[in-house]
Amino acid sequence: MNMTRLLLTPIKTSEQLLERFLFFRRGLVVGLFALLTLGLIWQASQIRPDASFVKMIPSDHPYVNNFLQYRDDLAGLGNSVRISVEATEGDIFSAEFQDTLRQVTDEVFFIPGVDRSALKSIWTPNVRWTEVTEEGFVGGPVIPQTYDGSPDSLEQVRINILRSGQVGRLVANDFKSAIIQVPLFDRHPQTGEKLDYQQFSHQLEALIRDKYERAGIAVHITGFAKIVGDLIDGATQVALFFAIAFVVTLVLLYLYSGSVMGTLIPLACSVVAVIWQLGLLNLLGYGLDPYSMLVPFLVFAIAVSHGVQIVNTITLESAQGADRRLAAQRAFRAIFIPGLIALLSDGIGFVTLRVIEIEVIQDLAVAASVGVAVIILTNLLLLPVLMSYAGVGQRAINRARNSFDREHSYWSVLTVFTCRRGAATALMVAGGLAVVGFVLSSDLKIGDLDTGAPELRADSRYNLDNKFITENYSTSSDTFVVMVKTGEEQCSSFETLTLVDQFQHSLKNVAGVQSSISLADVSERVTAGLNEGSLKWRSVSRNQMVINASLAYVPAGLMNASCSLLPVIIFLDDHRADTLLRVTEAIEVFASEHNSEQIQFLMAAGNAGFEAATNEVISVAQYEMLFWVYGVVSLLCLLTFRSIKTVFCIIAPLALTSLLCQALMAQLGIGVKVATLPVIALGVGIGVDYGIYIYSKLNTYLVQGYSLSDAYLETLKSTGKSVAFTGLTLAIGVVLWVFSPIRFQADMGVLLTFMFIWNMLGALILLPALACLLHSKKKEPVHVVQ
Structure with missing residues (x-):
């Protein structure tokens, strides 16, 4: 008293x-x-709108700490945008479509905030094809230097795409659209200021969609930056x-x-x-x-x-x-x-x-x-x-x-x-x-309960774009990335690749997982190619020399420079709470059984990985928040009355x-x-x-x-x-x-x-x-x- x-x-x-x-x-x-x-x-x-990719994720969560520690080795697996250019009449193998796709790729390249070194499309030199011939490996960029838009060069592009392994990834399964993968910096590279997502979204609309969408061409854009831009415009x-x-x-x-x-x-x-x-x-x-x-x-x-x-x-x-x-x-x-x-x-x-x-x-x-x-x-x-x-x-x-x-x-x-x-x-x-x-x-659930971007209406342009990409590509926009950490120069060892391959096979039985890709897939595919394409050879070879040969040309983003980290990119049906919970539980079980001093399976990057981290934080914080808010209000009322x-x-x-x-x-x-x-x-x-x-x-x-x-x-x-x-x-x-x-x-x-x-x-x-x-x-x- x-x-x-x-x-x-x-x-x-x-x-x-x-x-x-x-x-x-x-x-x-x-x-x-x-x-x-x-x-x-x-x-x-x-006062101005202020949005940041890092602000939306729990920066102290172990998943996010792992990502931030290795983000330089995970080019394109953090904050990114995907632009799908669709041929609404015919397919992508026309000179007009390829010219449009090239122009869109060049246009995106010069938008401030884009990580140009990790930009990917079939028109960028970092997307290559490989083939085994009697003389050994041959390969090159998907779009050859001799491309001139002629029927013969377009046929060569078709062949190169099929040999590149990009069908379902950068090229639609029905060959009627192609994707430009656009990784982003969190800050403007020239000014050092936070990336203005509203301005970036407007640039995508003005420089890409409005400029190139016309009769016969449709443009679909997804990604965190586009969601935030649409949210700010709507808000x-x-x-x-x-x-x-x-x-x-x-x-x-x-x-x-x-x-x-x-x-x-x-x-x-x-x-x-x-x-x-x-x-x-x-x-x-x-x-x-x-x-x-x-x-x-x-x-x-x-x-x-x-x-x-x-x-x-x-x-x-x-x-x-x-x-x-x-x-x-x-x-x-x-x-x-x-x-x-x-x-x-x-x-x-x-x-x-x-x-x-x-x-x-x-x-x-x-x-x-x-x-x-x-x-x-x-x-x-x-x-x-x-x-x-x-x-x-x-x-x-x-x-x-x-x-x-x-x-x-x-x-x-x-x-x-x-x-x-x-x-x-x-x-x-x-x-x-x-x-x-x-x-x-x-029955209250943690996290998103709908596909696409639940913050937006189901019939919004963004969710319609997301639906298009999900339905026409083997790789959805919901990616969950597991980082496999090894010793120096050990990411390509037989033991590592075998365990990664076993990990990917275990994921196939998890509901909600579409597919996955890793360094092990590259090694298996090339090894089979070295042996006349025989499926019997589509596995990780026990011969380290064969493995090294199979990894002579590794696509960017599947291993770091010191070969001490390789990401396993998992494509999910959606990022609903139940899906993420099943995936994280399956990964935790596998990691607990196989993690050692030599190899560690670490979660997580990718938009679905960050969503999983956010869900875990919120599931605990909601009760902590209620405890504090009711505790404080009760204390003040007690002091008063x-x-x-x-x-x-x-x-x-x-x-x-x-x-x-x-x-x-x-x-x-x-x-x-x-x-x-x-x-x-x-x-x-x-x-x-x-x-x-x-x-x-x-x-x-x-x-x-x-x-x-x-x-x-x-x-x-x-x-x-x-x-x-x-x-x-x-x-x-x-x-x-x-x-x-x-x-x-x-x-x-x-x-x-x-x-x-x-x-x-x-x-x-x-x-x-x-x-x-x-x-x-x-x-x-x-x-x-x-």
């Missing part, structure tokens, strides 16, 4: 000092806020949804408050909070990646929630005869401590997202925390000062005076939950929902909403991944505001001697009404996101709408029911520092 007083007394003292400063230096306060806002508007205008439409939500909130807030100033000033302060957030993020060196572009709207929503509480309190004080300044002061006095505790709970709850070791989520945590911090300034401090000048207007005051008796009838319905029978009924229903939620949430029972009253509805949200995700086929994991923390952070405001007001009336039913009725007529309005208004605002072209934004819209409504219902129904049963034998109300 003494410790609690010690911690909360400074908050109470700061409230008194702030009140004197704010309302006796109003002109100075408004002037300071205006100057800061002008400066931060400039900073906010400079910029959040500005449109923000504008719609602003208008909806404006109309509903005016209908609720009946005051022009009581509508415009809270919305203006909420917009200022968003401006400050964006400006401060730019000052701190942060940008907005596709997953944090929705955070400004959430900041706006939280700010509106607190603004409504302040304006509602000012209206009620004005209806009781207080002038503008006195009403604003009283509202500040009533709202500051519960509002501060609620916002601290929000902010610290968002900070807990940093326990997830994925940089994009950690950046989102910073963005949300900064946004909540500025709300304390713009809505708890600036808003009351501005309202002390403007007031709510006589119309709103008269309506508030006339509404007390009129509202008594329909708000009194909810007081049934403060009686034992009604409370018991509410808790039984909540318990039933909890059981249903627990059962249904057991000094009662474990009260904390339970506030937290239990939030926990039920989180459980039901997980059940909803499972039923809608939404997996727990980078895009959706933060939603639960954000929902808890916003929902706790409702509970703190309602319980603070309820406690005020209990301290005055009201019975629980009467105290709750008075709470409903003031704070409860504001909570109901805010919950419904915010839900209406975010439900519009379901129309977004970005799938994950639509998913977030559904989940946040659900959480806004259920948190509101939990605060209005379940909280008083818990208070009734837990505090029924207490004669004294729970006290909070006032």
